[in-house]
Amino acid sequence: MAKTIAEINEKIKEGKAVVFTAEEIIDVAREKGVKKAAQEVDVVTTGTFGIMCSSGAYFNIGHSTQRIKLGGGRAYLNDVPAYTGLAAVDLFLGANALPDDDPRNRIHPGEFIYGGGHVIEELVAGKDVRLAATAYGTDCYPRKRLETLINIKDINEAVLFNVRNAYQNYNVAVNLSNKTIYTYMGVLKPHLGNANYSSAGQLSPLFNDPYYRTIGIGTKIFLGGGIGFVAWQGTQHNPGVPRTEKGIPKEGAGTLAVIGDLKQMSPRWLVGSSVLGYGCSLTVGIGVPIPILDEEMLEYTAVTDADIYAPVIDYSDAFPNNKPGKLAEVTYAELKSGRIKVNGKAVPTASRSSYPRAVEIAAALKEWIQTSKFLLTESVQPLPGAESGVGVKPLNERPIEY
Amino acid sequence: MTVSKRIVLRFPRRLVERPIVYRLVKDYDLELNILKASITPEEEGLLVLELKGDQKEYDKGVDFLIKAGVKIQSLSQDVTRNEERCNHCGACITVCPTGAFRVDPKTREVLFDNEKCIACGLCIPACPPRAMEVHF
Numbered sequence: 001m002a003k004t005i006a007e008i009n010e011k012i013k014e015g016k017a018v019v020f021t022a023e024e025i026i027d028v029a030r031e032k033g034v035k036k037a038a039q040e041v042d043v044v045t046t047g048t049f050g051i052m053c054s055s056g057a058y059f060n061i062g063h064s065t066q067r068i069k070l071g072g073g074r075a076y077l078n079d080v081p082a083y084t085g086l087a088a089v090d091l092f093l094g095a096n097a098l099p100d101d102d103p104r105n106r107i108h109p110g111e112f113i114y115g116g117g118h119v120i121e122e123l124v125a126g127k128d129v130r131l132a133a134t135a136y137g138t139d140c141y142p143r144k145r146l147e148t149l150i151n152i153k154d155i156n157e158a159v160l161f162n163v164r165n166a167y168q169n170y171n172v173a174v175n176l177s178n179k180t181i182y183t184y185m186g187v188l189k190p191h192l193g194n195a196n197y198s199s200a201g202q203l204s205p206l207f208n209d210p211y212y213r214t215i216g217i218g219t220k221i222f223l224g225g226g227i228g229f230v231a232w233q234g235t236q237h238n239p240g241v242p243r244t245e246k247g248i249p250k251e252g253a254g255t256l257a258v259i260g261d262l263k264q265m266s267p268r269w270l271v272g273s274s275v276l277g278y279g280c281s282l283t284v285g286i287g288v289p290i291p292i293l294d295e296e297m298l299e300y301t302a303v304t305d306a307d308i309y310a311p312v313i314d315y316s317d318a319f320p321n322n323k324p325g326k327l328a329e330v331t332y333a334e335l336k337s338g339r340i341k342v343n344g345k346a347v348p349t350a351s352r353s354s355y356p357r358a359v360e361i362a363a364a365l366k367e368w369i370q371t372s373k374f375l376l377t378e379s380v381q382p383l384p385g386a387e388s389g390v391g392v393k394p395l396n397e398r399p400i401e402y
Numbered sequence: 403m404t405v406s407k408r409i410v411l412r413f414p415r416r417l418v419e420r421p422i423v424y425r426l427v428k429d430y431d432l433e434l435n436i437l438k439a440s441i442t443p444e445e446e447g448l449l450v451l452e453l454k455g456d457q458k459e460y461d462k463g464v465d466f467l468i469k470a471g472v473k474i475q476s477l478s479q480d481v482t483r484n485e486e487r488c489n490h491c492g493a494c495i496t497v498c499p500t501g502a503f504r505v506d507p508k509t510r511e512v513l514f515d516n517e518k519c520i521a522c523g524l525c526i527p528a529c530p531p532r533a534m535e536v537h538f
């Protein structure tokens with residue numbers, strides 16, 4: 001018999017909801033069978049903890065005694081430039097932003113020790129951050145310079161807003177060339193020296209609801225240790241890719257844009273990160289609860305690493321030059337065994353996203369739900385699905401005529 | 403006087419295939435024990451040796467290595483992991499030339515074996531949250 005989210009919420013309020021993580025549910029489904037498990041289980045919790053580059057935060061810092069209009073001026077947080085194209089005291093800081101004097105890749109590979117992601121981590125940790133700003137001055141906002149410490153406790157708003165997170169599946173990166181390369185997928189040794197992947201696999205949110213039946217706009221989630229919401233589909237949301245019989249996309253597919261109050265998040269789950277030779281970023285923890293409305297949802301959540309395939313892509317040529325072609329298709333079970341076979345060669349694997357932390361997120365969300373601290377939401381609008389025609393287009397470069 | 407020291411040798415790519423270590427035995431009468439040998443992602447040769455012999459010959463041997471273009475480092479550097487900061491992602495595993503990191507197959511936590519570490523430093527910039535730290 002099918003359940004509704006409202007019914008599940010009633011059980012959560014009574015402290016009677018039956019909740020498992022997306023890892024635990026695999027054995028539950030095996031032991032009880034899908035039918036029985038679907039009747040008994042109310043919610044399955046998922047989790048993922050990885051570097052998510054399209055992350056950022058916006059702030060409203062409050063008005064100074066003599067007013068300043070940062071919009072159109074310049075602003076730096078701990079020397080990292082923030083975006084000032086908004087009104088007077090709203091700033092946006094992207095995780096990839098770098099101080100003007102960072103050497104970047106001038107000596108390759110650059111180390112990228114401190115950037116936007118690190119500022120976000122420090123703010124969340126409650127540390128004071130230096131704001132330095134200049135403005136052009138107007139009659140209503142006369143001030144031209146501002147230097148002050150700010151603290152997340154004191155500013156009006158601090159909101160995490162990530163435009164693309166929680167990728168549903170991802171490439172496995174290898175290097176066919178004869179020199180070491182430094183990519184966003186990590187250090188890749190020459191001649192297929194290693195293979196790096198980045199997904200929690202069976203625990204990852206969108207693998208557990210592959211057709212976005214329950215995850216949609218407005219879905220309440222675990223975000224950065226606190227509560228957040230799905231704001232929209234993420235950029236490059238690409239639901240129309242090839243899928244397995246069970247509906248699992250065989251390459252990067254759906255993505256989420258997420259939002260939440262930074263003030264209630266924690267630096268354990270938002271970690272400034274440095275990617276050698278690539279740049280700065282933010283490692284983000286996300287967990288999404290999946291209501292077990294019926295047998296179909298239970299079957300989706302019982303997905304295992306052996307059911308999920310990822311494409312192996314050459315990051316020395318195919319990726320940088322946007323050429324099609326995968327070298328192999330491997331399952332997450334194979335990836336987690338420590339070795340995969342590519343072009344007849346055994347290649348050692350390593351993950352970029354943390355499975356133990358994904359487990360911890362799913363367990364935390366499970367605990368919140370079991371103790372009635374977290375209720376599920378109905379999505380207000382579904383994400384574009386596999387049939388929507390929404391996809392990713394390459395840039396069509398056109399010459400500019402002068 | 404006899405000495406016994408543990409040192410890390412780094413061979414640039416052009417020296418990797420030359421029989422340099424052999425000369426230590428033949429010309430300087432040093433006893434050696436190879437603790438670790440590998441080729442790093444930069445295709446540099448890495449050799450950790452325990453070298454034993456007469457102090458004078460030892461010094462000459464080391465001098466010979468330096469002149470040949472081998473970089474020498476004593477094993478007194480210590481690389482440790484900041485456990486608070488490590489999130490067990492695994493980015494360090496295939497970077498380490500000596501296999502000092504491995505994944506616990508059950509918990510999938512990344513275990514760090516300090517004993518295997520030769521303080522080459524490769525994992526330090528490769529760790530995204532910068533959990534690996536070098537102490538001199």
Ligand code: SF4
Nearest residue numbers: 488489491492494529
């Ligand atoms: S790369 Fe850093 S954070 Fe990741 S497992 Fe290794 S030491 Fe831990």
Ligand code: SF4
Nearest residue numbers: 498519520522523525
């Ligand atoms: S410094 Fe890091 S990469 Fe080098 S041997 Fe030690 S653990 Fe491995």
